[in-house]
Amino acid sequence: MNYHKLLARQIKKYLPAEIAENPDVKKFLSVIDDSYDSLQRDKLLVERAFSISEEEYTQLNNKLFHEVEVKRKSIEKLKNTLGEIGGVHQKDKDDLLSIADYLNKQILQRKSAEKVFTSLVNNSLSGILLEDENRKIVFTNQLFCDLFQIPVSPESLIGADCSESAEQSKHLFKDSEKFVADINVILKTQTFISDNLILADERVLRREYIPIFIDEIYKGHLWSYTDITEKKKAQEALQESELKNRLIMNAALDAIITIDYKGLITFWNPQAEKIFGWKEKEVLGKRLTDNIIPPYHKNGHDNGMEGYRQTGKGPALNKILEMPAVNKEGKEFPIELSIIPVKQGDTEFFCSFIRDISDRKRNEExxxxxxxxxxxxxxxxxxxxxxxxxxxxxxxxxxxxxxxxxxxxxxxxxxxxxxxxxxxxxxxxxxxxxxxxxxxxx
Missing domain, CATH: 3.30.450 (Beta-Lactamase)
Known part of the structure; x- marks a missing residue:
């Protein structure tokens, strides 16, 4: 029978052959041999376990050392950054608690700023859409959803892809294909634009595109859409009214001349051209005193303008006056004049109605x-x-x-x-x- 080598040496050394060959002794020695084998296996397992544990410990130690080094470098970089922006005093740069406190304050300030921004955008009179460089929605407001008939909340759109949004909403616009084509061109050029869009229902939207660059790297863009339908109508009505007024003033039999607060000519109708001989393009922006007022009346005119600027009163205003004037040839002739001060918003000007009364004066004489x-x-x-x-x-x-x-x-x-x-x-x-x-x- 083959025994464990250590047990075989002990049997050979201490047991006589005749005893070792005894069947009962053999049975006993067989049990002992099994114990030797079990002990050998346990020893090998322990040695293997110790070897593995030592290797894992070494790996863990190396990993921890690497992480500590990374943390150390991160903290050092954080200290340098804080030193550059001046957020933490020099004496507190090595105090991690001070750094943590400062960072917490910065986080709170940023959250507060974000709340203010969100409130401003939500209460804006424009529909706002902010997209990142991948055309994913970063922020939008309810008015944008209303303008583009999007039946979900602004919050649920965050992270959504806008790559196909132009195609999906083009039916809202009068020239749908141009709307899509313009979007593609705008996104490609990445330059600020401001233009007007006409909706299918004839409303007018003012569209603005603002590209966002950080350290000269494109990070996204902001769209702003404002309903200017009523404003546009008011502007068109004002332009139509101004056109009618200009036509009436141009057709008037009296010369009509307007000057600004500085005495510079801003309007000169055809009858003024006929009476004084100056074409409109020759006198616009020129001083009235240099064109129709006789030299001996220039000081009086200038003093009257200065007095009005200081007091808001003028003895020659809102009256019908007779006085001399001169034409382009320097010829003096009598005129009937009335001057009315006019305020339009923050602008003030003077409107003069002038009639050549040379024939009347001759008839009177x-x-x-x-x-x-x-x-x-x-x-x-x-x-x-x-x-x-x-x-x-x-x-x-x-x-x-x-x-x-x-x-x-x-x-x-x-x-x-x-x-x-x-x-x-x-x-x-x-x-x-x-x-x-x-x-x-x-």
């Missing part, structure tokens, strides 16, 4: 000369004359007439009542009947 000659002739003849104009209700009494009644010339004015008050009450009815017969053509 001619009439005056004719009347003086007539009066001279009457006074020379010594006749008693009075004249009453039924249309204008004007009356003329000669000096001889006034003298006949016992009045001096300055004591008897040229008004109808001066005559009527001196008629006997019984004759007033006759005078009234005479007037009626005249008007009836009898």
């Amino acid at each position: 001619a009439l005056k000369s004719s009347q003086e000659l007539w009066k001279f002739a009457l006074e020379g003849a010594g006749d008693v004359v009075w004249e009453y104009n039924f249309q204008t209700k004007e009356v003329f009494f000669s000096k001889q007439y006034k003298s006949m009644l016992g009045y001096k010339d300055n004591e008897f004015s040229n008004y109808p009542d001066e005559w009527l008050n001196r008629i006997h009450p019984d004759d007033l009815q006759l005078i009234s009947l005479t007037d009626q017969e005249y008007f009836s053509g009898a």
Whole structure:
């Protein structure tokens, strides 16, 4: 029988052969041999287990050492970064608790800033969509969902892919294919744009695209959509109103000139061109005093403008005035002028209505000369004359007439009542009947 080598040596050394061959002894030695084998196996297992544990310990130790080194470098880098941004005092740079406290404060501030940003965007009058560089939604608001008829909450859209969004929403726009094509071009060029889009229902949206770059690296973009339908209508109505006003002013028989707060010409209608000889393009932006005001009136005009700027009052405003003016040739002629101050929002300007009264002045002078000659002739003849104009209700009494009644010339004015008050009450009815017969053509 083959025994364990250690047991075989002991049997050979201590047991005689005849005893070792005894069947009962053999049975006993067989049991002992099994124990030796079991002990050998246990020893091998223990040695193997120890070998494995030692290897694992070495690996674990190396791993921990590596992690400690990584942490050390991370902390060192964190210290350097904090030193650069000045968030932690120098004495606290080695204090991890101070660093942790600072980072917590930064996190709280960032969360607070995010809340403010979210509140601002949610209350914005524009639909906002923020996408990352992969066209994944980072943020959007309810108004954007409403404008594009998206039946889910803004929060549920975060992380969604917008690659096909243009195709999905193009039916909302009047020119659907152009909307899709423009989106692709905009995303490719990555430059700011601001344009208007017309929806299928004729509403107008102002679209703005803002690319986002951090350290010159593209990180996404922001879309902003604002419903400007009413604003657009108001602008068009204003433009139409301004056009009508300009047409009316251009068709006016009076010269219409506007100047700004500094006295510079801002409007010059065709009649102003006709009266003064200057074309509109020649005078716009020029000083009014350099074009139509006589030299001896320039200081008065400038002083009046300065007085209005200081007090808000002007003696020449909202009145009809007669004064001289000069044309492009330097010729002086009389004009009738009215100036109205106009406020439009924060802007203030002056609108002048001007009429050339040269013909009227000549006619007035001619009439005056004719009347003086007539009066001279009457006074020379010594006749008693009075004249009453039924249309204008004007009356003329000669000096001889006034003298006949016992009045001096300055004591008897040229008004109808001066005559009527001196008629006997019984004759007033006759005078009234005479007037009626005249008007009836009898």
